[in-house]
Amino acid sequence: MPEDRKPKPVRRAARGRRGWESVEVHQYKQDQATPYEGVTRQVLFRDSRLKGELRYFEVAPGGYSTLERHEHMHAVLVLHGAGQCLVGDEVQKIGLHDLVTVPPWTWHQFRAAPDEPLGFLCLVDAERDRPQLPNESELEGLKASPAVRDFLGGR
């Protein structure tokens, strides 16, 4: 939904499949320089009269979001499927309706299970900074933890 186009009061979820009838599906990143795999993005609520935005991301089985950090926070609720998340130096399994908090300046990545998609809502501030990618030394630092190394390697 482009900002400020007046939405209908009710927009229907698609029946018999995931997603919404009237919400466009986008590639996760326009920028092809950032590594990710099998992720789509839908903007469920974006409005100049609202200070937060609600987006829906879906990671295909075995796929992953970009490993990144930024000043703005993420508030996440899993809506479909299962997977794992990295937040800081913690790796955790996540499933239906689990809540994930990504504090400011915290490395994070979401991975779908090998055999299930991972669909999640993500609340952010409408005004927010752009993500940073890890440099080599930061990546090595993250991999100091065996759990994080396994996670980043998709194991």
Added chain:
Amino acid sequence: MPEDRKPKPVRRAARGRRGWESVEVHQYKQDQATPYEGVTRQVLFRDSRLKGELRYFEVAPGGYSTLERHEHMHAVLVLHGAGQCLVGDEVQKIGLHDLVTVPPWTWHQFRAAPDEPLGFLCLVDAERDRPQLPNESELEGLKASPAVRDFLGGR
């Protein structure tokens, strides 16, 4: 979660029932002067570093939220069950994952189906005004529409 208490990165959804293990369940309104029935409220994300808040409301079968309006917007996603909503002068059935937009200063109310709860996420600005209740003449105005009159009467 009280504001600013550092949350764990992952908070689990309860398995085998609705809700979350570590999120307190509140009465919908502290103020008993506002009419509602069978509604609970849970704050999923509230943080001083986030400009939006995500709450979960659950309306028991046959119950309803307060009929009200305010300057701030509501952005709603149905998470469980089914029911109906009034937004302005429109009454619509809502079900799983449907999206409801309540623009500023728009009368609205949510009703669960007679035999199903209605659970929904609601995104609002953290800083927001207090709701107004309709006076008698505003209520009469709303009831000019037969669909709205039936909805308000719980039919």
